Amino acid sequence: MSASRSALRPYVCSSCRHGVLAPRRRFSSKPAQNPEIYDVVCVGGGPAGLGLLAALRASPVTSKLKVALVESQDLDKARSWDLPTHEFSNRVSSLTPSSVAFLRRIGALELLDTDRVQDYQQMQVWDGETGSKISFDWAEETSPFEDPRTVATMTENANLVRALLSRIEASGDENLKIFSKTTVSSIENGSDHPDGPDLSAWPVLTVAPSEASPASTSEPPVRIAARLLVGADGINSPVRSFADIATEGWDYNRHGVVATLALSDSEAPTFPAGMRTAFQRFLPALGGPIALLPLPNNHATLVWSTTPEHAAYLKSLPPNAFISMVNAAFRLSMTDLKYMMKMKRVGEEEEVNQHDAELTWRLQHTPQPNHIPPMVTGVQERSVASFPLRFRHASTYISPRVALIGDAAHVIHPLAGQGLNLGLGDVASLSNTIEYAVTHGMDVGDLLSLERYSTERWGANAKVGGVCDLLHKLYNVPGQGPVAWGRSLGLNVIDRLPFVKGFLMRQAEGGA
Numbered sequence: 084m085s086a087s088r089s090a091l092r093p094y095v096c097s098s099c100r101h102g103v104l105a106p107r108r109r110f111s112s113k114p115a116q117n118p119e120i121y122d123v124v125c126v127g128g129g130p131a132g133l134g135l136l137a138a139l140r141a142s143p144v145t146s147k148l149k150v151a152l153v154e155s156q157d158l159d160k161a162r163s164w165d166l167p168t169h170e171f172s173n174r175v176s177s178l179t180p181s182s183v184a185f186l187r188r189i190g191a192l193e194l195l196d197t198d199r200v201q202d203y204q205q206m207q208v209w210d211g212e213t214g215s216k217i218s219f220d221w222a223e224e225t226s227p228f229e230d231p232r233t234v235a236t237m238t239e240n241a242n243l244v245r246a247l248l249s250r251i252e253a254s255g256d257e258n259l260k261i262f263s264k265t266t267v268s269s270i271e272n273g274s275d276h277p278d279g280p281d282l283s284a285w286p287v288l289t290v291a292p293s294e295a296s297p298a299s300t301s302e303p304p305v306r307i308a309a310r311l312l313v314g315a316d317g318i319n320s321p322v323r324s325f326a327d328i329a330t331e332g333w334d335y336n337r338h339g340v341v342a343t344l345a346l347s348d349s350e351a352p353t354f355p356a357g358m359r360t361a362f363q364r365f366l367p368a369l370g371g372p373i374a375l376l377p378l379p380n381n382h383a384t385l386v387w388s389t390t391p392e393h394a395a396y397l398k399s400l401p402p403n404a405f406i407s408m409v410n411a412a413f414r415l416s417m418t419d420l421k422y423m424m425k426m427k428r429v430g431e432e433e434e435v436n437q438h439d440a441e442l443t444w445r446l447q448h449t450p451q452p453n454h455i456p457p458m459v460t461g462v463q464e465r466s467v468a469s470f471p472l473r474f475r476h477a478s479t480y481i482s483p484r485v486a487l488i489g490d491a492a493h494v495i496h497p498l499a500g501q502g503l504n505l506g507l508g509d510v511a512s513l514s515n516t517i518e519y520a521v522t523h524g525m526d527v528g529d530l531l532s533l534e535r536y537s538t539e540r541w542g543a544n545a546k547v548g549g550v551c552d553l554l555h556k557l558y559n560v561p562g563q564g565p566v567a568w569g570r571s572l573g574l575n576v577i578d579r580l581p582f583v584k585g586f587l588m589r590q591a592e593g594g595a
């Protein structure tokens with residue numbers, strides 16, 4: 084039986100490696116200049132990649148490592164991102180208390196613009212088909228002398244990215260190189276330079292200005308070598324392809340429709356003051372749940388998971404009809420909603436909002452539970468958009484001198500708002516792993532060092548991704564059959580068992 088070259092590679096000393104290296108990963112034909120060597124090269128400057136760099140720079144053990152970040156988008160735009168106080172980006176994430184604690188620990192939390200961030204303490208989740216409900220009220224779990232506990236903290240992704248960039252830059256530019264507007268054009272194994280180091284088992288990246296950048300024609304490509312190459316480069320990760328790591332997964336044939344909404348201020352005053360609620364209603368007949376998550380100043384962000392056809396319909400509606408559809412989705416029966424999803428689209432110039440008239444009429448004949456959100460009264464211009472929903476999980480997060488984090492490693496259904504939280508969990512674990520390796524004099528790119536990261540994260544992420552997938556499937560069976568009964572039993576029973584509910588709430592907080 085013969086082992087594959089790539090499997091053997093990490094266990095063979097460098098002087099003997101020539102025989103076991105895959106030729107595919109050998110670097111180019113003509114003698115090239117020695118690449119610049121970094122301890123850690125991170126491809127991808129989204130929240131996961133920037134989080135990793137910020138964490139490495141924040142720790143006294145790893146702050147002196149020579150690190151580079153390569154991001155194809157313009158990070159100057161992310162640095163100077165700004166919106167008026169009454170406007171919000173439509174890409175918003177709910178951060179669990181563990182993610183918030185991690186951001187605090189690395190000194191990034193204090194750099195968030197807190198006027199644009201909103202905590203919530205209650206969650207109302209119910210099944211639109213059976214009406215069964217589970218309410219997550221953290222106040223019940225807290226003694227009257229404690230502040231009500233936060234379920235999650237809503238932040239615009241852009242606010243988080245800007246804070247992480249500031250945190251990285253506040254650590255100074257010694258041993259730090261940020262390649263913005265720069266794309267990785269190739270990654271290959273280096274070579275054994277007679278007059279330099281043996282990089283034959285090291286990833287060497289060729290990076291060049293992104294096509295849209297004015298520098299793309301004037302600046303020559305640069306070559307950099309990585310002791311550890313981190314793929315934080317999203318769902319289509321080039322780093323994952325280089326490392327030949329397979330993914331399993333599927334497309335949900337669903338889109339997440341997002342929008343920034345204004346709410347009526349008729350919501351009853353909350354007690355204790357300032358307590359806010361997130362709402363999610365499962366709509367099996369329409370392909371997924373609709374969620375309304377609070378933002379400051381009586382605003383909210385929408386994530387409505389539905390079929391591509393319904394998503395296209397919703398996006399094509401004029402603002403007033405879109406608002407009526409969102410209000411209807413939290414209030415009307417599946418039959419009513421299916422009817423309204425087929426109504427003729429009315430042009431923006433039309434004076435009569437047919438959707439609103441339909442909603443008003445149907446509401447008179449629909450009993451309303453007491454846990455519905457306040458009425459939506461406005462939708463921010465150009466904030467309605469949609470994203471295809473997918474499930475992907477890499478078969479492993481590590482390979483020699485490579486680690487994957489964030490969406491490069493896993494993409495999950497957003498119904499529990501956990502994708503970015505899992506990414507930040509990866510960041511915390513990988514930065515600890517690197518810290519451990521440095522403290523113990525180990526090579527940070529060695530598989531032996533990286534095992535710890537993979538062991539901590541792969542199973543934990545698979546569990547959360549699997550639960551979200553199961554919930555998606557369970558809540559996509561319309562009608563009143565056995566699955567719907569099971570669903571309603573599940574939610575109602577959980578709602579009456581404080582201990583089980585408490586356990587679920589701690590899971591949602593990101594705790595064990």
Ligand SMILES: Cc1cc2nc3c(=O)[nH]c(=O)nc-3n(C[C@H](O)[C@H](O)[C@H](O)COP(=O)(O)OP(=O)(O)OC[C@H]3O[C@@H](n4cnc5c(N)ncnc54)[C@H](O)[C@@H]3O)c2cc1C
Nearest residue numbers: 127129130131155177267316317339489490500502503504
């Ligand atoms: C509708 C919706 C709602 C969501 N809501 C939530 C929520 O409430 N809570 C939550 O936790 N998560 C949520 N998520 C998930 C969350 O948005 C993602 O998990 C998170 O943004 C992924 O971050 P990342 O840094 O891993 O990847 P990305 O944000 O995808 O960053 C990857 C980066 O790599 C760069 N890149 C790619 N290729 C190259 C290359 N060749 N060279 C250089 N750079 C490259 C890209 O430009 C990009 O900046 C939601 C997702 C969706 C779709």
